[in-house]
Amino acid sequence: MHAELKQPSITQHENDIASQVIASCVHCGFCLPTCPTYQISGDELDSPRGRIYLIKSALENNEYSSKSLKHLDQCLTCRSCETTCPSGVKYGKLLEVGRNFIEPKRSILQTLYRFAVRKVLSTPLIFKPVGYFFRHSKIISKPIKPEKVKSTVLLLGGCVQPTLAPNINHSIKNILAKLDVRVLDDRQSDCCGALDQHLAAPKDALSKVKRNIDKWTLELESNAEAIISSASGCGVMVKDYPSLFEESDPYFEKAKRVSSKTQDIAEYLANQDLSGLQLSELNVSYHEPCTLQHGQKLGGLVESILSQFGYLNTPIKDSHICCGSAGAYSIFETEIANKLMINKLENLNASQPEMIVTSNIGCLMHLQKGSSIPVKHWVELLDA
Numbered sequence: 001m002h003a004e005l006k007q008p009s010i011t012q013h014e015n016d017i018a019s020q021v022i023a024s025c026v027h028c029g030f031c032l033p034t035c036p037t038y039q040i041s042g043d044e045l046d047s048p049r050g051r052i053y054l055i056k057s058a059l060e061n062n063e064y065s066s067k068s069l070k071h072l073d074q075c076l077t078c079r080s081c082e083t084t085c086p087s088g089v090k091y092g093k094l095l096e097v098g099r100n101f102i103e104p105k106r107s108i109l110q111t112l113y114r115f116a117v118r119k120v121l122s123t124p125l126i127f128k129p130v131g132y133f134f135r136h137s138k139i140i141s142k143p144i145k146p147e148k149v150k151s152t153v154l155l156l157g158g159c160v161q162p163t164l165a166p167n168i169n170h171s172i173k174n175i176l177a178k179l180d181v182r183v184l185d186d187r188q189s190d191c192c193g194a195l196d197q198h199l200a201a202p203k204d205a206l207s208k209v210k211r212n213i214d215k216w217t218l219e220l221e222s223n224a225e226a227i228i229s230s231a232s233g234c235g236v237m238v239k240d241y242p243s244l245f246e247e248s249d250p251y252f253e254k255a256k257r258v259s260s261k262t263q264d265i266a267e268y269l270a271n272q273d274l275s276g277l278q279l280s281e282l283n284v285s286y287h288e289p290c291t292l293q294h295g296q297k298l299g300g301l302v303e304s305i306l307s308q309f310g311y312l313n314t315p316i317k318d319s320h321i322c323c324g325s326a327g328a329y330s331i332f333e334t335e336i337a338n339k340l341m342i343n344k345l346e347n348l349n350a351s352q353p354e355m356i357v358t359s360n361i362g363c364l365m366h367l368q369k370g371s372s373i374p375v376k377h378w379v380e381l382l383d384a
């Protein structure tokens with residue numbers, strides 16, 4: 001597909017990204033069978049190829065409507081299509097540009113609702129008292145301190161996770177203490193920017209991203225050898241920070257440094273000697289979030305860590321398909337999100353586990369809504 005774009009309402013950087021991505025799609029259709037929304041609706045416009053056409057028409061010819069917006073809203077941003085695509089189409093980047101461009105088609109009521117949800121979820125000070133009523137779990141073990149300090153890392157707090165499931169980062173601190181790693185807490189007064197970025201608020205996202213880059217650069221310069229993320233949805237966003245800046249932007253190099261130092265907790269633990277740890281539960285099913293397998297390309301890593309402790313890696317049917325959580329998606333697109341959750345739980349429960357584990361707070365909360373067995377973060381198993 002050839003594309004010549006020059007939309008005045010989006011930045012030159014966005015124009016360049018969109019032109020490049022649209023031009024790289026050869027409309028072969030290989031991505032269609034692995035797209036969850038196409039599987040559900042069977043409508044080409046709910047597929048990656050259809051959405052690329054919609055965005056192309058909007059950007060090239062200004063042809064778009066509220067229906068185009070609906071088809072883009074229904075995309076989970078799961079990036080399963082990117083994993084399948086033989087041409088390496090960076091669909092997720094194009095979607096962000098398309099959503100920003102078409103956003104003015106949204107009704108005022110919808111705009112206000114989305115604004116309110118975005119602000120509550122991405123502002124820890126506001127979320128804390130609200131989220132307390134939706135709390136998933138409490139801290140269940142005693143804190144451990146490292147006997148000696150071999151290295152120091154910065155642990156991202158996350159904007160909703162500390163309120164909903166504080167035991168996740170608590171477990172990570174205990175595990176790292178046993179490995180003689182000192183943890184610096186990032187209390188994170190700001191969200192990583194993912195919610196704003198996915199809900200067509202790029203300016204809000206960028207100001208959060210810049211504040212985080214400035215803060216974390218100072219930590220890297222003074223103490224921390226790595227930035228650890230325990231929520232794969234935040235991790236993928238932070239690793240993607242450089243793509244938000246043009247190469248001439250002073251933040252580009254700083255973003256590259258922050259990105260290169262950021263690791264999912266699975267990446268960090270995969271390079272450590274874990275022989276002093278043990279697993280508290282073996283009969284578990286692991287749900288691999290899209291942000292880990294399609295976004296960060298770390299598919300299979302958690303299973304390989306757990307298998308060191310005797311976990312049997314039973315294949316999960318359709319493990320590449322999204323559970324329906326997808327950030328704030330499950331709040332706005334409940335019907336599709338619930339269908340995907342039901343399918344996912346059926347597949348995860350096929351081996352009759354006593355617990356489901358995952359790597360992202362959004363998936364954890366979403367799956368727990370429909371699950372009678374506990375859903376936890378996999379690191380909690382290692383804080384035995």
Ligand code: SF4
Pocket residue numbers: 024025026027028029030031032048049081084085086087088089091
């Ligand atoms: S698989 Fe890739 S190249 Fe083929 S239609 Fe999908 S996005 Fe385009």
Ligand code: SF4
Pocket residue numbers: 034035036037038046047048051074075076077078079080081082091
């Ligand atoms: S990101 Fe996911 S839902 Fe969206 S088009 Fe790609 S595969 Fe489909």
